[in-house]
Amino acid sequence: MNCLGIESxxxxxxxxxxxxxxxxxxxxxxxxxxxxxxxxxxxAKQHHENAKDKVVExxxxxxxxxxxxxxxxxxxxxxxxxxxxxxGLKKSTELAKKLNIPIVGVNHCIAHLEIGKLLTKAKxxxxxxxSGANTQVIAYDGGKYRVFGETLDQGVGNxxxxxxxxxxxxxxxxxxxxxLALQGKNYIELPYxxxxxxxxxxxxxxxxxxxxxxxxxxxxDLAFSLQETVFAMLVEVSERAMAHCxxxxxxxxxxxxxxxxxxxxCTIMCNERNGRFYAPPNExxxxxGLMISWLGILQRKQxxxxxxxxxxxxxxxxxxxxxxxx
Ligand code: AMP
Ligand code: MG
Numbered sequence: 001m002n003c004l005g006i007e008s009x010x011x012x013x014x015x016x017x018x019x020x021x022x023x024x025x026x027x028x029x030x031x032x033x034x035x036x037x038x039x040x041x042x043x044a045k046q047h048h049e050n051a052k053d054k055v056v057e058x059x060x061x062x063x064x065x066x067x068x069x070x071x072x073x074x075x076x077x078x079x080x081x082x083x084x085x086x087x088g089l090k091k092s093t094e095l096a097k098k099l100n101i102p103i104v105g106v107n108h109c110i111a112h113l114e115i116g117k118l119l120t121k122a123k124x125x126x127x128x129x130x131s132g133a134n135t136q137v138i139a140y141d142g143g144k145y146r147v148f149g150e151t152l153d154q155g156v157g158n159x160x161x162x163x164x165x166x167x168x169x170x171x172x173x174x175x176x177x178x179x180l181a182l183q184g185k186n187y188i189e190l191p192y193x194x195x196x197x198x199x200x201x202x203x204x205x206x207x208x209x210x211x212x213x214x215x216x217x218x219x220x221d222l223a224f225s226l227q228e229t230v231f232a233m234l235v236e237v238s239e240r241a242m243a244h245c246x247x248x249x250x251x252x253x254x255x256x257x258x259x260x261x262x263x264x265x266c267t268i269m270c271n272e273r274n275g276r277f278y279a280p281p282n283e284x285x286x287x288x289g290l291m292i293s294w295l296g297i298l299q300r301k302q303x304x305x306x307x308x309x310x311x312x313x314x315x316x317x318x319x320x321x322x323x324x325x326x
Contacts, residue, residue, distance in 0.1 A: 009080025074296025184224020
């Protein structure tokens with residue numbers, strides 16, 4: 001069985017194809033980028049409109065498959081930006097109708113976790129999901145993927161992007177801050193905000209902006225200190241979730257998970273508690289259609305040909321989803 005999955009929650013329009021044995025057949029993405037500002041939902045939607053047909057065509061080509069070889073369609077129904085989600089819903093329903101095959105809507109955050117499990121062979125991990133709009137620590141317990149800790153305001157990626165934008169770097173800012181941080185030498189103290197199992201970034205952002213405006217600090221040191229501080233916060237709550245759930249595997253998934261320093265800190269923490277840290281390849285760390293196709297395979301029993309029953313769920317939470325496939 002081949003599943004074609006479509007991702008369109010935010011900046012990326014992606015199409016992945018995978019079979020029910022977990023064999024990867026294609027993973028094509030086209031991401032909206034800007035030189036200066038952040039994501040403008042209407043522009044991102046327009047980007048997806050322009051990209052969608054070619055991305056799907058390219059994925060089929062890469063997989064060496066004809067549309068008729070696809071047995072199931074999946075799409076990310078949420079959480080995400082409504083205008084962007086609608087493009088994915090429309091494209092995937094059109095395809096499913098044309099091919100007369102079932103379709104299933106899946107949760108984007110859970111897709112990160114499941115593709116991480118597939119590709120790293122971790123069995124029952126805690127997931128650290130640090131992405132643009134989301135930042136959560138998730139683990140399976142009692143029939144659902146539960147959120148053990150999360151951001152109380154913006155996602156860590158959006159926080160890094162906002163600071164990058166403030167100092168004149170474009171979107172995405174994460175990789176640029178990572179480069180700058182490598183040249184930082186002095187740690188500048190920043191607020192460290194962990195509240196129970198949750199984290200918060202908006203106060204740190206304000207503090208960083210004030211420090212930057214004061215011209216008393218060099219930008220490389222600020223970038224370095226930003227990473228050291230907020231990554232320590234993420235590692236602290238991940239470790240606490242591992243201890244609480246008595247799990248010894250940590251998987252990372254989400255765009256900020258591409259960051260080498262964050263991975264290094266996760267590795268150190270896991271080693272210190274005799275656990276194991278797993279990082280899947282970067283192509284599934286960022287938003288992608290492959291993870292959507294794999295969750296489609298896992299949720300195939302919930303697929304439908306009642307195409308009118310489908311909708312987007314911009315605010316769907318990880319723990320709204322009943323996990324029936326484990
Ligand atoms: P996602 O929403 O999961 O696709 O992730 C996008 C976010 O990941 C954006 O906020 C990027 O700035 C961030 N990002 C990508 N690469 C890196 C990196 N190397 N270091 C830190 N953040 C990154
Ligand atoms: Mg994501």
